[in-house]
Amino acid sequence: MATAQETTATRTLDLRVWRQEPGSEGQLVNYSVEVPPEGMVVDALFAVQAQIDPTCAFRVSCRAGICGSCAVRVDGRERLACQTPLSLVRDRVRIEPLRHLPVLRDLVVDLDPFFAKYGAIHPEFRPRPLVAPARITAAERGLVERAINCISCGACYSACDIVGLNPSFLGPAALARAWALVADERDADADARLHEAVGENGAWRCHNLGNCAVVCPKGVAPLLAIQALRRRALWRS
Ligand code: SF4
Ligand code: FES
Structure with missing residues:
Protein backbone atom coordinates (compact mmCIF):
# COMPACT_ATOMS: atom_id res chain seq x y z
CA MET A 1 0.00 0.00 0.00
CA ASP A 110 -7.34 29.53 -34.76
CA LEU A 111 -8.67 26.30 -36.30
CA ASP A 112 -10.77 28.07 -38.95
CA PRO A 113 -8.33 27.31 -41.83
CA PHE A 114 -8.30 23.64 -40.82
CA PHE A 115 -12.10 23.39 -40.71
CA ALA A 116 -12.49 25.41 -43.91
CA LYS A 117 -10.60 22.66 -45.75
CA TYR A 118 -12.60 20.01 -43.97
CA GLY A 119 -15.71 21.80 -45.20
CA ALA A 120 -14.37 21.99 -48.75
CA ILE A 121 -14.76 18.24 -49.21
CA HIS A 122 -18.39 18.38 -47.92
CA PRO A 123 -17.79 16.12 -44.92
CA GLU A 124 -21.43 15.27 -44.28
CA PHE A 125 -22.87 11.93 -45.41
CA ARG A 126 -25.76 12.22 -47.87
CA PRO A 127 -27.40 8.86 -48.60
CA ARG A 128 -28.62 7.88 -52.06
CA PRO A 129 -31.42 5.42 -52.76
CA LEU A 130 -30.02 1.90 -53.13
CA VAL A 131 -31.28 -0.65 -55.66
CA ALA A 132 -28.91 -3.35 -54.35
CA PRO A 133 -26.95 -3.91 -51.13
CA ALA A 134 -23.91 -1.63 -50.82
CA ARG A 135 -20.57 -3.41 -51.23
CA ILE A 136 -17.15 -2.53 -49.90
CA THR A 137 -13.96 -4.61 -49.82
CA ALA A 138 -12.49 -5.66 -46.49
CA ALA A 139 -9.38 -3.56 -47.17
CA GLU A 140 -11.45 -0.48 -47.96
CA ARG A 141 -13.59 -1.13 -44.92
CA GLY A 142 -10.46 -1.14 -42.76
CA LEU A 143 -9.42 2.27 -44.09
CA VAL A 144 -12.89 3.69 -43.61
CA GLU A 145 -13.03 2.39 -40.03
CA ARG A 146 -9.80 4.23 -39.32
CA ALA A 147 -10.90 7.45 -41.00
CA ILE A 148 -14.12 7.77 -39.04
CA ASN A 149 -12.13 7.78 -35.80
CA CYS A 150 -10.87 11.29 -36.54
CA ILE A 151 -11.47 13.74 -33.68
CA SER A 152 -10.45 16.84 -35.69
CA CYS A 153 -7.56 17.63 -33.37
CA GLY A 154 -5.45 19.23 -36.12
CA ALA A 155 -2.28 17.32 -35.17
CA CYS A 156 -1.81 15.92 -38.68
CA TYR A 157 -2.39 19.35 -40.23
CA SER A 158 0.39 20.77 -38.06
CA ALA A 159 2.76 17.88 -38.78
CA CYS A 160 2.24 18.05 -42.56
CA ASP A 161 5.16 19.85 -44.22
CA ILE A 162 3.17 20.15 -47.45
CA VAL A 163 0.51 22.23 -45.68
CA GLY A 164 3.38 24.49 -44.61
CA LEU A 165 4.72 24.77 -48.15
CA ASN A 166 1.34 25.05 -49.85
CA PRO A 167 -1.34 26.61 -47.61
CA SER A 168 -3.99 25.68 -50.19
CA PHE A 169 -3.35 21.94 -49.79
CA LEU A 170 -6.46 20.36 -48.27
CA GLY A 171 -4.39 18.46 -45.74
CA PRO A 172 -4.51 14.98 -44.20
CA ALA A 173 -7.67 15.14 -42.08
CA ALA A 174 -9.92 16.53 -44.81
CA LEU A 175 -8.65 13.95 -47.30
CA ALA A 176 -9.11 11.11 -44.81
CA ARG A 177 -12.70 12.22 -44.30
CA ALA A 178 -13.18 12.46 -48.06
CA TRP A 179 -12.03 8.87 -48.44
CA ALA A 180 -14.36 7.65 -45.67
CA LEU A 181 -17.27 8.94 -47.77
CA VAL A 182 -15.97 8.22 -51.27
CA ALA A 183 -15.46 4.56 -50.31
CA ASP A 184 -19.02 4.31 -49.07
CA GLU A 185 -21.31 3.14 -51.89
CA ARG A 186 -24.29 4.63 -50.11
CA ASP A 187 -22.91 8.17 -50.48
CA ALA A 188 -24.82 10.28 -53.00
CA ASP A 189 -21.98 12.81 -53.42
CA ALA A 190 -19.06 10.42 -53.96
CA ASP A 191 -18.23 11.60 -57.49
CA ALA A 192 -18.23 15.31 -56.62
CA ARG A 193 -16.28 14.62 -53.46
CA LEU A 194 -13.68 12.56 -55.31
CA HIS A 195 -13.34 15.32 -57.88
CA GLU A 196 -12.60 17.83 -55.10
CA ALA A 197 -10.31 15.45 -53.18
CA VAL A 198 -8.03 14.80 -56.17
CA GLY A 199 -8.33 18.33 -57.57
CA GLU A 200 -5.68 21.04 -57.73
CA ASN A 201 -5.15 21.18 -53.96
CA GLY A 202 -5.99 17.59 -53.17
CA ALA A 203 -4.44 14.15 -52.84
CA TRP A 204 -1.88 14.48 -55.66
CA ARG A 205 -0.16 17.32 -53.78
CA CYS A 206 0.82 14.94 -50.98
CA HIS A 207 4.51 13.91 -51.03
CA ASN A 208 3.99 10.73 -48.98
CA LEU A 209 6.05 11.97 -46.04
CA GLY A 210 3.75 10.20 -43.59
CA ASN A 211 4.09 12.59 -40.64
CA CYS A 212 0.29 12.66 -40.46
CA ALA A 213 0.12 8.96 -39.69
CA VAL A 214 2.91 9.17 -37.12
CA VAL A 215 1.27 11.89 -35.02
CA CYS A 216 -2.40 10.94 -35.32
CA PRO A 217 -3.60 9.99 -31.82
CA LYS A 218 -6.45 7.92 -33.26
CA GLY A 219 -4.63 5.78 -35.80
CA VAL A 220 -6.50 7.36 -38.71
CA ALA A 221 -3.61 6.82 -41.18
CA PRO A 222 -4.45 9.75 -43.49
CA LEU A 223 -1.63 8.83 -45.86
CA LEU A 224 -3.27 5.48 -46.64
CA ALA A 225 -6.56 7.28 -47.26
CA ILE A 226 -4.81 9.70 -49.62
CA GLN A 227 -3.27 6.81 -51.54
CA ALA A 228 -6.69 5.14 -51.73
CA LEU A 229 -8.19 8.34 -53.16
CA ARG A 230 -5.51 8.39 -55.84
CA ARG A 231 -6.18 4.77 -56.78
CA ARG A 232 -9.91 5.42 -56.96
CA ALA A 233 -9.33 8.47 -59.18
CA LEU A 234 -7.12 6.43 -61.55
CA TRP A 235 -9.72 3.66 -61.79
CA ARG A 236 -12.40 6.19 -62.59
CA SER A 237 -10.33 8.00 -65.25
S1 SF4 B 1 -4.34 13.78 -36.34
FE1 SF4 B 1 -5.82 12.10 -36.69
S2 SF4 B 1 -7.51 12.58 -35.30
FE2 SF4 B 1 -6.31 14.46 -35.47
S3 SF4 B 1 -7.27 15.63 -37.18
FE3 SF4 B 1 -5.63 14.40 -38.07
S4 SF4 B 1 -6.62 12.50 -38.78
FE4 SF4 B 1 -8.02 13.50 -37.30
S1 FES C 1 -8.96 17.50 -23.79
FE1 FES C 1 -10.22 16.35 -25.20
S2 FES C 1 -8.74 15.23 -26.32
FE2 FES C 1 -7.55 16.23 -24.83
Whole structure:
Protein backbone atom coordinates (compact mmCIF):
# COMPACT_ATOMS: atom_id res chain seq x y z
CA MET A 1 0.00 0.00 0.00
CA ALA A 2 1.29 3.49 -0.84
CA THR A 3 2.46 5.62 2.09
CA ALA A 4 1.23 9.20 2.62
CA GLN A 5 4.67 10.39 1.51
CA GLU A 6 4.43 8.47 -1.78
CA THR A 7 0.91 9.66 -2.60
CA THR A 8 1.83 13.35 -2.14
CA ALA A 9 5.14 13.12 -4.03
CA THR A 10 5.63 15.58 -6.89
CA ARG A 11 8.23 15.99 -9.58
CA THR A 12 9.91 19.24 -10.55
CA LEU A 13 9.50 19.90 -14.26
CA ASP A 14 11.18 22.64 -16.27
CA LEU A 15 8.87 23.81 -19.02
CA ARG A 16 9.47 26.08 -21.96
CA VAL A 17 6.02 27.27 -22.94
CA TRP A 18 5.12 29.35 -25.98
CA ARG A 19 3.60 32.65 -24.85
CA GLN A 20 2.09 35.09 -27.32
CA GLU A 21 -0.23 38.04 -26.94
CA PRO A 22 -2.70 38.73 -29.77
CA GLY A 23 -0.99 40.76 -32.48
CA SER A 24 2.50 40.31 -30.99
CA GLU A 25 5.52 38.14 -31.60
CA GLY A 26 5.65 35.05 -29.42
CA GLN A 27 8.48 33.51 -27.43
CA LEU A 28 9.29 30.53 -25.26
CA VAL A 29 9.12 31.30 -21.54
CA ASN A 30 10.74 29.16 -18.85
CA TYR A 31 8.74 27.85 -15.90
CA SER A 32 9.63 25.44 -13.14
CA VAL A 33 6.61 23.69 -11.67
CA GLU A 34 5.75 20.84 -9.35
CA VAL A 35 3.69 18.18 -11.10
CA PRO A 36 2.20 14.82 -10.11
CA PRO A 37 4.56 12.16 -11.55
CA GLU A 38 1.62 10.16 -12.87
CA GLY A 39 0.03 13.22 -14.51
CA MET A 40 -0.29 14.24 -18.14
CA VAL A 41 1.23 17.16 -20.03
CA VAL A 42 -2.00 19.09 -19.52
CA ASP A 43 -1.42 18.80 -15.75
CA ALA A 44 1.89 20.59 -16.22
CA LEU A 45 0.05 23.40 -18.03
CA PHE A 46 -2.49 23.60 -15.22
CA ALA A 47 0.45 23.74 -12.82
CA VAL A 48 1.82 26.78 -14.67
CA GLN A 49 -1.57 28.46 -14.27
CA ALA A 50 -1.94 27.51 -10.60
CA GLN A 51 1.64 28.04 -9.43
CA ILE A 52 3.01 30.86 -11.59
CA ASP A 53 0.86 32.58 -14.20
CA PRO A 54 -2.95 32.16 -14.37
CA THR A 55 -3.03 33.91 -17.75
CA CYS A 56 -1.24 31.05 -19.60
CA ALA A 57 -3.79 30.06 -22.26
CA PHE A 58 -4.38 26.57 -23.65
CA ARG A 59 -7.39 24.53 -24.77
CA VAL A 60 -8.69 21.53 -22.89
CA SER A 61 -12.11 19.98 -22.54
CA CYS A 62 -12.76 16.23 -22.20
CA ARG A 63 -9.35 15.20 -20.80
CA ALA A 64 -10.11 11.78 -22.24
CA GLY A 65 -8.69 11.89 -25.78
CA ILE A 66 -12.13 12.37 -27.29
CA CYS A 67 -12.69 16.05 -28.14
CA GLY A 68 -9.33 16.77 -29.82
CA SER A 69 -9.11 20.27 -28.36
CA CYS A 70 -5.82 19.93 -26.45
CA ALA A 71 -3.42 19.20 -29.33
CA VAL A 72 -0.07 20.96 -28.95
CA ARG A 73 3.54 20.24 -29.86
CA VAL A 74 5.57 18.58 -27.12
CA ASP A 75 9.29 18.79 -27.86
CA GLY A 76 8.37 19.39 -31.50
CA ARG A 77 5.97 16.45 -31.87
CA GLU A 78 2.19 16.92 -32.12
CA ARG A 79 0.39 15.27 -29.22
CA LEU A 80 -2.80 15.44 -27.19
CA ALA A 81 -1.76 17.16 -23.95
CA CYS A 82 -4.37 15.20 -21.99
CA GLN A 83 -3.08 11.85 -23.25
CA THR A 84 0.68 12.38 -23.03
CA PRO A 85 2.04 11.03 -19.74
CA LEU A 86 4.59 13.18 -17.94
CA SER A 87 6.48 9.96 -17.28
CA LEU A 88 7.36 9.95 -20.99
CA VAL A 89 8.79 13.49 -21.13
CA ARG A 90 12.20 14.68 -20.05
CA ASP A 91 12.75 16.96 -17.03
CA ARG A 92 12.97 19.89 -19.44
CA VAL A 93 10.19 19.94 -22.00
CA ARG A 94 9.09 22.41 -24.69
CA ILE A 95 5.40 23.03 -25.36
CA GLU A 96 4.33 24.98 -28.44
CA PRO A 97 1.12 25.58 -30.42
CA LEU A 98 0.22 23.63 -33.56
CA ARG A 99 1.91 24.81 -36.76
CA HIS A 100 0.32 26.27 -39.89
CA LEU A 101 -2.51 27.91 -37.92
CA PRO A 102 -2.65 31.49 -36.58
CA VAL A 103 -1.95 31.77 -32.86
CA LEU A 104 -4.81 33.46 -31.02
CA ARG A 105 -2.99 33.44 -27.70
CA ASP A 106 -0.19 31.31 -26.23
CA LEU A 107 -1.03 27.68 -27.12
CA VAL A 108 -4.47 28.45 -28.55
CA VAL A 109 -4.63 28.45 -32.36
CA ASP A 110 -7.34 29.53 -34.76
CA LEU A 111 -8.67 26.30 -36.30
CA ASP A 112 -10.77 28.07 -38.95
CA PRO A 113 -8.33 27.31 -41.83
CA PHE A 114 -8.30 23.64 -40.82
CA PHE A 115 -12.10 23.39 -40.71
CA ALA A 116 -12.49 25.41 -43.91
CA LYS A 117 -10.60 22.66 -45.75
CA TYR A 118 -12.60 20.01 -43.97
CA GLY A 119 -15.71 21.80 -45.20
CA ALA A 120 -14.37 21.99 -48.75
CA ILE A 121 -14.76 18.24 -49.21
CA HIS A 122 -18.39 18.38 -47.92
CA PRO A 123 -17.79 16.12 -44.92
CA GLU A 124 -21.43 15.27 -44.28
CA PHE A 125 -22.87 11.93 -45.41
CA ARG A 126 -25.76 12.22 -47.87
CA PRO A 127 -27.40 8.86 -48.60
CA ARG A 128 -28.62 7.88 -52.06
CA PRO A 129 -31.42 5.42 -52.76
CA LEU A 130 -30.02 1.90 -53.13
CA VAL A 131 -31.28 -0.65 -55.66
CA ALA A 132 -28.91 -3.35 -54.35
CA PRO A 133 -26.95 -3.91 -51.13
CA ALA A 134 -23.91 -1.63 -50.82
CA ARG A 135 -20.57 -3.41 -51.23
CA ILE A 136 -17.15 -2.53 -49.90
CA THR A 137 -13.96 -4.61 -49.82
CA ALA A 138 -12.49 -5.66 -46.49
CA ALA A 139 -9.38 -3.56 -47.17
CA GLU A 140 -11.45 -0.48 -47.96
CA ARG A 141 -13.59 -1.13 -44.92
CA GLY A 142 -10.46 -1.14 -42.76
CA LEU A 143 -9.42 2.27 -44.09
CA VAL A 144 -12.89 3.69 -43.61
CA GLU A 145 -13.03 2.39 -40.03
CA ARG A 146 -9.80 4.23 -39.32
CA ALA A 147 -10.90 7.45 -41.00
CA ILE A 148 -14.12 7.77 -39.04
CA ASN A 149 -12.13 7.78 -35.80
CA CYS A 150 -10.87 11.29 -36.54
CA ILE A 151 -11.47 13.74 -33.68
CA SER A 152 -10.45 16.84 -35.69
CA CYS A 153 -7.56 17.63 -33.37
CA GLY A 154 -5.45 19.23 -36.12
CA ALA A 155 -2.28 17.32 -35.17
CA CYS A 156 -1.81 15.92 -38.68
CA TYR A 157 -2.39 19.35 -40.23
CA SER A 158 0.39 20.77 -38.06
CA ALA A 159 2.76 17.88 -38.78
CA CYS A 160 2.24 18.05 -42.56
CA ASP A 161 5.16 19.85 -44.22
CA ILE A 162 3.17 20.15 -47.45
CA VAL A 163 0.51 22.23 -45.68
CA GLY A 164 3.38 24.49 -44.61
CA LEU A 165 4.72 24.77 -48.15
CA ASN A 166 1.34 25.05 -49.85
CA PRO A 167 -1.34 26.61 -47.61
CA SER A 168 -3.99 25.68 -50.19
CA PHE A 169 -3.35 21.94 -49.79
CA LEU A 170 -6.46 20.36 -48.27
CA GLY A 171 -4.39 18.46 -45.74
CA PRO A 172 -4.51 14.98 -44.20
CA ALA A 173 -7.67 15.14 -42.08
CA ALA A 174 -9.92 16.53 -44.81
CA LEU A 175 -8.65 13.95 -47.30
CA ALA A 176 -9.11 11.11 -44.81
CA ARG A 177 -12.70 12.22 -44.30
CA ALA A 178 -13.18 12.46 -48.06
CA TRP A 179 -12.03 8.87 -48.44
CA ALA A 180 -14.36 7.65 -45.67
CA LEU A 181 -17.27 8.94 -47.77
CA VAL A 182 -15.97 8.22 -51.27
CA ALA A 183 -15.46 4.56 -50.31
CA ASP A 184 -19.02 4.31 -49.07
CA GLU A 185 -21.31 3.14 -51.89
CA ARG A 186 -24.29 4.63 -50.11
CA ASP A 187 -22.91 8.17 -50.48
CA ALA A 188 -24.82 10.28 -53.00
CA ASP A 189 -21.98 12.81 -53.42
CA ALA A 190 -19.06 10.42 -53.96
CA ASP A 191 -18.23 11.60 -57.49
CA ALA A 192 -18.23 15.31 -56.62
CA ARG A 193 -16.28 14.62 -53.46
CA LEU A 194 -13.68 12.56 -55.31
CA HIS A 195 -13.34 15.32 -57.88
CA GLU A 196 -12.60 17.83 -55.10
CA ALA A 197 -10.31 15.45 -53.18
CA VAL A 198 -8.03 14.80 -56.17
CA GLY A 199 -8.33 18.33 -57.57
CA GLU A 200 -5.68 21.04 -57.73
CA ASN A 201 -5.15 21.18 -53.96
CA GLY A 202 -5.99 17.59 -53.17
CA ALA A 203 -4.44 14.15 -52.84
CA TRP A 204 -1.88 14.48 -55.66
CA ARG A 205 -0.16 17.32 -53.78
CA CYS A 206 0.82 14.94 -50.98
CA HIS A 207 4.51 13.91 -51.03
CA ASN A 208 3.99 10.73 -48.98
CA LEU A 209 6.05 11.97 -46.04
CA GLY A 210 3.75 10.20 -43.59
CA ASN A 211 4.09 12.59 -40.64
CA CYS A 212 0.29 12.66 -40.46
CA ALA A 213 0.12 8.96 -39.69
CA VAL A 214 2.91 9.17 -37.12
CA VAL A 215 1.27 11.89 -35.02
CA CYS A 216 -2.40 10.94 -35.32
CA PRO A 217 -3.60 9.99 -31.82
CA LYS A 218 -6.45 7.92 -33.26
CA GLY A 219 -4.63 5.78 -35.80
CA VAL A 220 -6.50 7.36 -38.71
CA ALA A 221 -3.61 6.82 -41.18
CA PRO A 222 -4.45 9.75 -43.49
CA LEU A 223 -1.63 8.83 -45.86
CA LEU A 224 -3.27 5.48 -46.64
CA ALA A 225 -6.56 7.28 -47.26
CA ILE A 226 -4.81 9.70 -49.62
CA GLN A 227 -3.27 6.81 -51.54
CA ALA A 228 -6.69 5.14 -51.73
CA LEU A 229 -8.19 8.34 -53.16
CA ARG A 230 -5.51 8.39 -55.84
CA ARG A 231 -6.18 4.77 -56.78
CA ARG A 232 -9.91 5.42 -56.96
CA ALA A 233 -9.33 8.47 -59.18
CA LEU A 234 -7.12 6.43 -61.55
CA TRP A 235 -9.72 3.66 -61.79
CA ARG A 236 -12.40 6.19 -62.59
CA SER A 237 -10.33 8.00 -65.25
S1 SF4 B 1 -6.62 12.50 -38.78
FE1 SF4 B 1 -5.82 12.10 -36.69
S2 SF4 B 1 -4.34 13.78 -36.34
FE2 SF4 B 1 -5.63 14.40 -38.07
S3 SF4 B 1 -7.27 15.63 -37.18
FE3 SF4 B 1 -8.02 13.50 -37.30
S4 SF4 B 1 -7.51 12.58 -35.30
FE4 SF4 B 1 -6.31 14.46 -35.47
S1 FES C 1 -8.96 17.50 -23.79
FE1 FES C 1 -10.22 16.35 -25.20
S2 FES C 1 -8.74 15.23 -26.32
FE2 FES C 1 -7.55 16.23 -24.83
